Amino acid sequence: MTGGTIWKGTIHFADTDIAVKLHAAVREDRIQFHLLHRHDLVRLRQQMICALEKKPVPAEAQIKGFEVEEGKYLIVDPEELEELSPESSRMIEVHEFVTRDGIDPLFLGHAYYLEPDLPARGYNELAAALGEMDAAGICTWAMRKRAYLGALEARGGILRLHTLRHADEVIGAGSLQLDEIPLTERELKIGIDLINQLAAPFQPEKFANEHQKKLQQLIEQKVRGEKVAILRPKRLKPTAPDKLLEALEASLKKVA
Amino acid sequence: MQGIWSGTISFSLVAIPVQLVKAVEPGRVSFRLLHGEDFSPLARRMFCPKEEAMVPPEEIVRGYEIGPEQYIPVTAEELESVSPERSRTIEIVDFIDLAEVDPIYFDHPYYLVPLKGGEKSYRLLAEVMRRTNKAGLAKFVLAEREYLVAVRSTEGALALTTLHYREEILPAGEIAPRDGTLEADVKSRMKKSIGKMMADFNPGDYGDERRERIVDLLKRKARERPPVEAPSVEEDVEEGPVDLVAALEEIMRTVKKGT
Amino acid sequence: MSRTFVEIAGKRLSLSNLEKEFYPAQGFTKASVLEYYTRMAAFILPHLKDRALTLKRYPDGVEKDFFFEKRCPPHHPDWVKTAQVPLEGGEPMTVCLVNDLETLTWVENLASLELHVPLARTGSPGIPDAMVFDLDPGDRANILDCARVALILRELLSRLRLEGHVKTSGRKGLHVYVPLNREGTTFEETKTFSRAVAMILQKHYPDLVTAKMAKDARTGKVFINWSQNDPTKTMICVYSLRAREKPIVSFPLAWEELERLAERGDPERFHVTAAEAVARAGKTGDLFREVLVKKQTLPHL
Numbered sequence: 001m002t003g004g005t006i007w008k009g010t011i012h013f014a015d016t017d018i019a020v021k022l023h024a025a026v027r028e029d030r031i032q033f034h035l036l037h038r039h040d041l042v043r044l045r046q047q048m049i050c051a052l053e054k055k056p057v058p059a060e061a062q063i064k065g066f067e068v069e070e071g072k073y074l075i076v077d078p079e080e081l082e083e084l085s086p087e088s089s090r091m092i093e094v095h096e097f098v099t100r101d102g103i104d105p106l107f108l109g110h111a112y113y114l115e116p117d118l119p120a121r122g123y124n125e126l127a128a129a130l131g132e133m134d135a136a137g138i139c140t141w142a143m144r145k146r147a148y149l150g151a152l153e154a155r156g157g158i159l160r161l162h163t164l165r166h167a168d169e170v171i172g173a174g175s176l177q178l179d180e181i182p183l184t185e186r187e188l189k190i191g192i193d194l195i196n197q198l199a200a201p202f203q204p205e206k207f208a209n210e211h212q213k214k215l216q217q218l219i220e221q222k223v224r225g226e227k228v229a230i231l232r233p234k235r236l237k238p239t240a241p242d243k244l245l246e247a248l249e250a251s252l253k254k255v256a
Numbered sequence: 257m258q259g260i261w262s263g264t265i266s267f268s269l270v271a272i273p274v275q276l277v278k279a280v281e282p283g284r285v286s287f288r289l290l291h292g293e294d295f296s297p298l299a300r301r302m303f304c305p306k307e308e309a310m311v312p313p314e315e316i317v318r319g320y321e322i323g324p325e326q327y328i329p330v331t332a333e334e335l336e337s338v339s340p341e342r343s344r345t346i347e348i349v350d351f352i353d354l355a356e357v358d359p360i361y362f363d364h365p366y367y368l369v370p371l372k373g374g375e376k377s378y379r380l381l382a383e384v385m386r387r388t389n390k391a392g393l394a395k396f397v398l399a400e401r402e403y404l405v406a407v408r409s410t411e412g413a414l415a416l417t418t419l420h421y422r423e424e425i426l427p428a429g430e431i432a433p434r435d436g437t438l439e440a441d442v443k444s445r446m447k448k449s450i451g452k453m454m455a456d457f458n459p460g461d462y463g464d465e466r467r468e469r470i471v472d473l474l475k476r477k478a479r480e481r482p483p484v485e486a487p488s489v490e491e492d493v494e495e496g497p498v499d500l501v502a503a504l505e506e507i508m509r510t511v512k513k514g515t
Numbered sequence: 516m517s518r519t520f521v522e523i524a525g526k527r528l529s530l531s532n533l534e535k536e537f538y539p540a541q542g543f544t545k546a547s548v549l550e551y552y553t554r555m556a557a558f559i560l561p562h563l564k565d566r567a568l569t570l571k572r573y574p575d576g577v578e579k580d581f582f583f584e585k586r587c588p589p590h591h592p593d594w595v596k597t598a599q600v601p602l603e604g605g606e607p608m609t610v611c612l613v614n615d616l617e618t619l620t621w622v623e624n625l626a627s628l629e630l631h632v633p634l635a636r637t638g639s640p641g642i643p644d645a646m647v648f649d650l651d652p653g654d655r656a657n658i659l660d661c662a663r664v665a666l667i668l669r670e671l672l673s674r675l676r677l678e679g680h681v682k683t684s685g686r687k688g689l690h691v692y693v694p695l696n697r698e699g700t701t702f703e704e705t706k707t708f709s710r711a712v713a714m715i716l717q718k719h720y721p722d723l724v725t726a727k728m729a730k731d732a733r734t735g736k737v738f739i740n741w742s743q744n745d746p747t748k749t750m751i752c753v754y755s756l757r758a759r760e761k762p763i764v765s766f767p768l769a770w771e772e773l774e775r776l777a778e779r780g781d782p783e784r785f786h787v788t789a790a791e792a793v794a795r796a797g798k799t800g801d802l803f804r805e806v807l808v809k810k811q812t813l814p815h816l
Contacts, residue, residue, distance in 0.1 A: 014449035023431055025360055026420050033400055034327060036319040037304050037311055041327050043319070044311055047303035048289055052296035052487055054310070056303055064287040065295070065484070066474055069583045070569070070631075070749060072483040073290060074474055084469045097450045098457035101355065104410075105417055106279055107459055111360045115431035123433055125443040135450055138457060149462050155358060157436075158428045162359060166467075167459035169280050171609070173413035174593030176277075176369050180412075181379040191384035194268060199390060200350035202357050204404075204422040207395065211402030214338045219320050222328045230333050231340040236264040236271035241376040244270065248380075251268030277599065281609060478580060487728065496711025500815040504715040507674045511667065512719060 007143045008117055011126070011152065011159075013094035018126060019117035020092070022143075025160060026111060031215050086142035092161070094137035094152060103136060103151055106170050109163035127154040138164075190248040197255040261398055263344035265368060265381075265407065265414070267351075272378050273371035274346075276398075279415060280365060285470045295484045318400070330400075339397045346405065346416075348392035351385075354408055360425055363418040368407065378414065385409040523617040526594050530624050537576040537628065543762045543789070545626070551756065551789045552623050556616045558801045559630075559754040563619070566632035567600050567610035569749045574626045577758040587611035588625065595621060598637035612637065628758045631749035635702070640746055642698060645806055646705040646813070647750060648691040648712070649684075649740035653725070653733025658785045661689040662777040664724055664737045667716065669770060675814055680806050681773055683785050685757035685765035688737075689773075690750065694809035702746050708813050709741035753803045754792065762789040767802035 005021040035044045047056035064081070065073030116123040130136070130153060137152035139161075149164045221228055239247045259275030266272070289298040301310045318335070319327030336343045346368075370378035385391065391408035403418045496504075519530045533546040552559070570584040587597050587609045595618050599607040613619050613630070622630070634643040648668055650661040665681050668691050672679045679691045695705070713726035716739060725736045732738075743750060751757070751765045766787035768776070776784055787795065 013453065016446060016449065021431075023426075025426055025428070026424050027426055028420070028424050030401060031320070033318040033320055033330065035302055035316050036327055036329055037307075038315045038317045038329070040306070041317075041319060041329055042304055042306045043325070043327065044302040044316065045305055046300055047310075048298035049301045049303070049310060050291040050294070050296045050298055052291070052294055057291045057298055061292045062289050062298060063292040065290045065297075066285070066287055067583065067585075068474075068478060068483045069571070071486045073288065073295060073486065074477050074483045075290075075295075076287065076473070076477070080473060081470070084466060084473060086466070094453070095462075096455040096457075097453045098455060102457040104459075105354075105359065105362050105408075106365045106410075106415065108359055108362045113426070113428050113431055116433050120433075122442060122446070124436065124438045125446055128438055129443050129446040129450060133447060133450060135454065137450075137453075138462070140462070147464075147466055153359075155360075156428070158432055160360070164459070164462075165280055166462065166464040168464070168589040169282060170459070171279050171281065171367075171589075172593065173367065173411035173415065175591070175595075175597055175609075176367055176413050177593070177596065178369070178379075178412055179375060181376050183376070183380055183383060187380055188384060188387070191380050192388055195351045195384055195388050195390055198268065198348075198351045199388075200352060200393075202350075202352040202393070204361060204419070204425075207393075207404045207421065209402060209404075209421050209423070211339050211342075211395075211397060215335075215400065218330065218334060218338055219322075219328055222330065222334075223322060228334050229337060231337040233336050233343040233345075234341045235344050236266055238264060238273045238373050239270045239377050240373065244377050244380065247269045247377075251270060255268060278607070475580065496707055496714065497815065500708065500711050501715070503675070503815050504671070504711060507671055508715055508719050511670045511674070 005115070006112065009090045009092045009141055009143070011092045011094065011114075011137075011139070013137065016122055016126065018122045019120050020114040020123070020159065021117050022112040022161065023115060025113045030209075031212060031219075082145075085145040086147040088145070089142050092139050092141040092150075092152070094139040097133075097135045097137050098151075100134050100136045100153060103164070104170075107164045108151075109165055112161045114159040114161060123159065124157065127157050127159050130154040130159075131157070184245070187245050187248060190245070190252055194248060194252050194255065197252065259369075260366070262371060263346065263396075264374075265346040265348065265394070267348040267381065267392060270377055270381070271345075272381065273374040274368040274378065274414075275371055276366050276416065277369055279367050285467050285474075290486070295486045297486055335400050336397075339402060342395055342397040342402065346394045346396040346407070348394045348407065350393045351388070351390040352393050352406070353389065354391040354406065357391075357406065357419070361419040363420050366416045366418075368414040368416050379412075382409040382412055382414050521620070523620055524615065526592070526617040528592075528617065528620055528624065530620075535576065537573065537626070538760065538762050539576060539578060540760045541762060547762070547789070548626075548628060548756065549620065549623050551762070551793065552619055553616065554793050555754050555796060556619055558796050559752065560614065560616070560619065561801070561807055562753050562803065563613040563630060563632060565598075565612055565614065565636040565638060567598060567637050568613050568622065568627075569631040570611070570622065570625065570627040571629040571631060571758070572626045573628050573758050577628065577760070581758065585610060592621065594618075600637060600640060610637070628756045630752045630755040632752050633746065633749050634705075634744065635746060639698070641701055643700065643702055643705050643744065643746075644694070644696050646693040646695060646700075646709055647743050648679075648693075648709060649688065649743045649750070650691065651684075651688045651733075651738045651740050653730070653736050653738055655735045656733075656737055658683075658687055658689065658782045659777060659780060660723060660737045661687075662773055662785075664716070664720075664739065665689050665691050665773060666770075666777065667720070668712070671712065671716075677811055677813075678805065678809060680767060680803055681770065682753050682765055682767040682803060683787060684751060685755070685763050685786075686759065690765075692803070692806045694806045694811055695813070696808065696810045697812060700813060702744055704813060705744040706741065709739075709744050713739035713741045753806075754796070756789060761786075763787065764789055764792040766792055766795070769799075769802060
């Protein structure tokens with residue numbers, strides 16, 4: 001079940017135009033909690049509170065301001081922002097193609113499946129071409145008054161769009177300021193051997209959301225009024241830097 | 257850097273103390289919600305509709321809805337007890353080839369940074385994963401959710417990406433083209449066009465136009481009229497703790513004599 | 516755009532538009548600004564260290580638009596130290612920490628003439644290192660009135676066995692800092708304390724002092740802004756330039772000097788220009804050093 005069509009557009013590059021419909025590719029179904037007042041279990045609502053009056057402010061009395069200096073704001077009307085919205089267009093314009101592995105996963109946002117919209121000639125051909133070339137099309141489109149940057153890809157004969165984050169939204173690993181720490185060849189070698197021993201194919205079906213089921217059980221237990229055992233989280237003792245080689249060797253012995 | 261979570265990441269018998277930090281943040285232009293009447297900034301707070309009052313964090317508990325307006329409260333300790341082995345540990349169970357992972361599984365990216373004492377083993381894990389081109393697969397629990405995550409090496413750092421579960425990926429079969437025919441000449445013409453348009457991906461080439469337009473709008477507005485000023489919050493005009501006020505009064509008498 | 520490359524501590528920086536006049540009335544260029552901060556680095560860096568910098572950038576000089584930025588510009592060099600600070604009701608925000616000369620130079624290359632920092636360090640955001648009394652003259656009051664209030668405040672503080680230090684704001688007012696440097700004191704306490712002090716001074720010197728924010732209450736008086744003792748507020752850093760016609764600096768004054776200036780009665784003499792700041796700091800050292808090291812506890816709380 002893919003749910004309904006989210007948006008319709010036309011993929012365009014060179015002399016190719018292919019009409020498609022967007023569908024969600026992922027659906028999360030997770031247990032939802034609400035926030036309650038501890039003493040009477042009344043459900044709390046999120047409210048915007050005025051810092052001056054300490055009172056909730058209804059949506060119609062809220063305005064948007066851009067802070068230009070501490071405590072000083074430029075007021076921006078919703079209409080002014082509306083005017084900045086991209087012009088509505090049905091075009092998914094491909095600007096360039098890149099190799100698929102040239103896109104750092106840090107940039108990937110949401111995924112959508114593309115369904116051919118009749119008459120969608122060229123859909124199968126584009127899916128096959130992208131698949132064979134292991135390529136992705138970097139494209140832009142405007143959907144629901146927002147401009148998107150994305151990657152057009154094909155898997156299993158189906159085209160999809162992944163939204164991409166803008167460069168200034170991604171924090172570079174360099175800003176983490178990690179120190180270079182020398183490692184010995186022996187530490188590296190055993191580390192590599194160990195990883196190769198633990199290597200496995202990616203099998204997502206192996207991993208079910210067990211936690212979700214356990215949560216369900218916890219809730220049922222509580223509904224029945226049973227006492228829940230409180231278990232302390234397991235904390236591992238960090239491997240001391242001078243014990244690293246020893247730990248690696250012991251690990252390798254264990255798995256080999 | 258302030259972490260979202262801290263604990264240990266482990267593979268086999270090696271345990272590394274780490275902190276989870278974010279890898280993405282929304283762009284620079286962000287607006288603040290203000291009260292239209294007095295231009296006072298608004299803060300998001302939890303509010304009790306019954307008592308019509310703000311509720312401080314220590315009075316808040318999570319609850320699961322079992323019926324209309326009926327909730328079962330669940331404490332943080334109880335939640336942590338559900339998977340105590342995973343709430344403070346990211347245990348790598350497999351090392352996989354990241355190229356095998358369909359990007360549709362990628363959810364949200366973070367970085368891990370080493371905490372004190374973990375620097376060396378962190379460096380080792382990052383370097384060994386870089387050399388073997390492998391990523392670690394693990395499960396861990398953050399708040400009430402359990403995440404399947406892939407930990408990979410990037411520029412000497414460990415990047416952690418939460419993955420969707422298999423059951424969350426919708427099957428695409430239903431939207432697949434009914435007509436499977438493929439015109440070879442159309443495909444080869446497309447491949448030619450694609451080949452001509454091949455380039456290296458440089459995210460910096462694609463500016464966020466909306467953001468640029470907003471900045472222009474703000475510049476224009478700043479010239480047109482001055483910004484409004486939020487009132488400083490005049491707090492209750494009580495004088496202060498009794499002892500302090502008494503001491504200050506006492507001192508003021510002598511100070512004034514002297515000046 | 517003209518560019519000059521410099522290397523500081525092995526970090527290469529490209530400086531742009533050094534000839535641009537940032538204070539056109541004085542012919543004080545971007546190069547002069549960079550020179551000022553380089554020469555004052557030893558004095559200002561300890562006061563900026565590990566504090567979330569708010570940038571106030573004047574890319575076209577003090578007479579043109581400025582940008583106010585709390586967020587560290589996303590395209591900062593890798594070596595710029597950053598920290599995450601929680602935002603009210605939102606995601607944490609990445610801020611710059613100016614801990615070394617190369618970062619100070621980078622920040623000044625962005626034309627952040629004014630450097631504003633909070634009273635707490637990012638590692639302990641709820642714990643102020645100092646309590647501050649921001650003395651702000653209302654209409655028809657001036658820095659001489661502020662000096663009177665500062666001297667009364669000094670007297671009051673000394674009887675509470677507290678030591679205070681004063682600096683000019685670089686605009687019209689004075690800032691009195693009471694060093695704390697203790698883990699136990701919270702913003703809640705410094706705010707309560709400073710508010711009580713402001714109220715008592717207002718009560719005893721009703722013609723000189725107000726503790727109220729309202730603009731009309733301030734006319735002819737000195738507003739003691741105690742509400743600066745708040746984790747979300749910033750103060751202009753000591754030794755920072757101010758963006759006004761002349762390159763004037765927020766500069767520390769010895770109490771004896773404040774007494775002398777108060778006696779002379781000329782508001783203009785309170786101003787310390789960039790050139791004077793370099794000469795004076797070289798002679799006296801950092802008069803604000805105690806603010807960073809002196810440990811004091813607020814009594815009666």
